Amino acid sequence: MSALIDCFDDINKSAPEPIYHQIKQAIEDRIASGEWRAGQKLPSENDLVVALDVSRMTINRALRELTQAGLIKRVHGLGSFVAEQPRHASLIELQDIALEIENSGASHASKVLSLESVYASPTVTELMQLDEGATLYRLRAVHYQDELPLQLESRYVNPAAMPDFINQDFTRMTSTAYLLQQFKPDEMEHRVRAILPDQQTRELLTMADGQPCLQLTRRTWKDEQVVTYVTLTYPGDRYELGARYATDEYQLR
Amino acid sequence: MSALIDCFDDINKSAPEPIYHQIKQAIEDRIASGEWRAGQKLPSENDLVVALDVSRMTINRALRELTQAGLIKRVHGLGSFVAEQPRHASLIELQDIALEIENSGASHASKVLSLESVYASPTVTELMQLDEGATLYRLRAVHYQDELPLQLESRYVNPAAMPDFINQDFTRMTSTAYLLQQFKPDEMEHRVRAILPDQQTRELLTMADGQPCLQLTRRTWKDEQVVTYVTLTYPGDRYELGARYATDEYQLR
DNA sequence: GGCCTATACTTGTATATACAAGTATGTTAC
DNA sequence: GTAACATACTTGTATATACAAGTATAGGCC
Known part of the structure; x- marks a missing residue:
């Protein structure tokens, strides 16, 4: 002992x-x-x-x-x-998609579609609680599980909080891994929807016509500031979100 | 003071x-x-x-x-x-759909489609960790927000744990309200999917052709026993799941 | 007015101690 | 053999005490 x-x-x-x-x-x-x-x-x-x-x-x-x-x-x-199985604290963990895929025994690859500095649209300006006319970093990438696309990532990042984001090579490390390494969020907001993908999304995820997508959006705060706003889109027939956890009295309200 | x-x-x-x-x-x-x-x-x-x-x-x-x-x-x-806004402990709370709708200012109504005792199918037998040939209670109901269907509930309940479930009048009280009043779960499992509804579901939820559904399934344990296994189906264009919460260090893994 | 300081009150943490109560094990009595 | 009991070890809870450190306020000084 x-x-x-x-x-x-x-x-x-x-x-x-x-x-x-x-x-x-x-x-x-x-x-x-x-x-x-x-x-x-x-x-x-x-x-x-x-x-x-x-x-x-x-x-x-x-x-x-x-x-x-x-x-x-x-x-x-x-x-x-x-504990036999660590309890999941929330339905959606801030887990790196690469780890998630590799933990399931498959191989992960990702393709960066674009990484650029853009002017925030009015919608994004409001969602990220920014001043009008602010510039943002934007990353678009596709993540593959054994050559099959599993996730389309569309991420906005606040340069004030993460100035070096734009200089990273996200073919070597996922954006989630980078961000998790850079900071610990104070607060998160999640939304989950079922949507019909547009033409471009369908192609990027190589989906059949008429198939739905599971779409998760997440905003993450640090020091009262929205650091990142990301939309993750999954093919409905290839992915589901799930979690099992023990409940304590306060998880029921 | x-x-x-x-x-x-x-x-x-x-x-x-x-x-x-x-x-x-x-x-x-x-x-x-x-x-x-x-x-x-x-x-x-x-x-x-x-x-x-x-x-x-x-x-x-x-x-x-x-x-x-x-x-x-x-x-x-x-x-x-x-606290200004009570923190959500999990993305999916065990909240009564009736409360959820009424809290949003709309009116809730529900229609019980069926409440019966059935033999468990092999799939459900496994999901609910039952013995073969077990009987189960099954409830099917639709919940309306201002006359518009918002949720299709298909619920199996273990009679061993909830013998009186079948005698309830679920037009007066939702099944969630009844179950929450009867017991406090030890453990829960959630899964969220995007699906294309079948014909019957589409009609029950009065959805247009080709529109996707958000589907949530939940299993709930008490004393190592699965008490209820429920599938909740929402029209994708009328509902989204969401939660905002503060993070402590253990909610990130 | 503006600045500093002393003060009172608050939460945050650490300690030593105590007893209650659950679990496993070994022992004794029958 | 088995049942009852004693024992040792474990976690669960409650207490009294102490000091550290953050916040606001009142008062005095310039």
């Missing part, structure tokens, strides 16, 4: 970051890296108290919050365990 | 329910009832310590969890406030 614990040498009690938070992060990292596998028993609170030399209440808070986040399961009287 | 507080006479320190939980519930009730309105300042932790005669850490836990749930906002050094 101690072998599991004494690797916690990254807790700094005088760091500005709260201790409970450092502990959460450390455990999360170990789960993400696979060092602690699903179902595996975690050190008990008392083990951690000894190993980290912090109060049990601090450990308890860290573990409790990890439970709420769905990363671990705790059983009264038994112990804490790495 | 004290007028706000001394109504907390419903805290029972010897009740089996944890005190922090009772406090959460009490505050939640006051917000839900409108007694405490959005933006209003809550009593401070110390106020509540005096009023409820509990430890500040207990109050703190209740308020902290309410913050995570998005019901209140706390500002370091200032105080706690009822």
Whole structure:
């Protein structure tokens, strides 16, 4: 057991970051890296108290919050365990399409249709809460799953928030991966629709006539500012959104 | 200020329910009832310590969890406030379609197409994790927004979990309202698709030819048992799913 | 007026301690 | 063998206390 614990040498009690938070992060990292596998028993609170030399209440808070986040399961009287399947916190995660495709065992490729600086249309100006006449970066790309188009991405990015966006090579890294690496959103808004694609979309996604698309739009905020507004369009017969998650009392309203 | 507080006479320190939980519930009730309105300042932790005669850490836990749930906002050094807009915990809430429609200012009506006991098909048997040959309740209904059909509901219910489901009058109360009143789900699974409706669906939803539908399926668990499996079909041009919510670190994975 | 400071109040975090209650295991009594 | 019991370990909750740090206000100084 101690072998599991004494690797916690990254807790700094005088760091500005709260201790409970450092502990959460450390455990999360170990789960993400696979060092602690699903179902595996975690050190008990008392083990951690000894190993980290912090109060049990601090450990308890860290573990409790990890439970709420769905990363671990705790059983009264038994112990804490790495959750079998991490709970999805929302129907739509901010997941990189490349990862999503590759996790399903297929191969991902993407084609950048355009990456340019444009004047914001009135609609986009309002949606992104910008001043009139503002310029924006715009990316259009298609993502392929095993050579078959799966997603059409049409993204606007606020240059004030992401000045280097336009200089990136999005054939090497997806825009989602880039943005996730650059910032952590404060707030998100999602909308999901069923639409009939126009001619161009149909061609880009190589869809048959009359087939519908699932269309997801997302706005993402950081510091009260809309950073990106993206429309993701999927062929209805090739894609569905889904999530399974445990509920706590506040997820029902 | 004290007028706000001394109504907390419903805290029972010897009740089996944890005190922090009772406090959460009490505050939640006051917000839900409108007694405490959005933006209003809550009593401070110390106020509540005096009023409820509990430890500040207990109050703190209740308020902290309410913050995570998005019901209140706390500002370091200032105080706690009822959140302006309650955060949506998931894209798809378990919200009663009747409420959703009426909250938008329209009127809701519903028509029950059928409510019967049926043998589970192999597909449904598997989806609901039942034994072969099991019987199920099945409800089919259409929900109208201002006379215009908005949702086609096709629901299977496990009689083992909800024996009285078949005896309800779903012209008076929606199935969602009934089920929410009967139990609190442990777990949910959602899937969202874009589909082309079949002839019958098109007629029930009075849709034009070629228009797509947004289709949501949901399975709901209680005590390791699938209680209900429902398919909700919406006209693509009349409905979209959406949610805006604040993100905490664990909602991104 | 404008600026600084002291002060009071707020939330955020950390600790030590205590008891309750659930789970598993080993032991004893029958 | 089995049932009852004791024990050790676990998480769950509650408390009292302490200090840090952010916010607003009042008062004094220039």
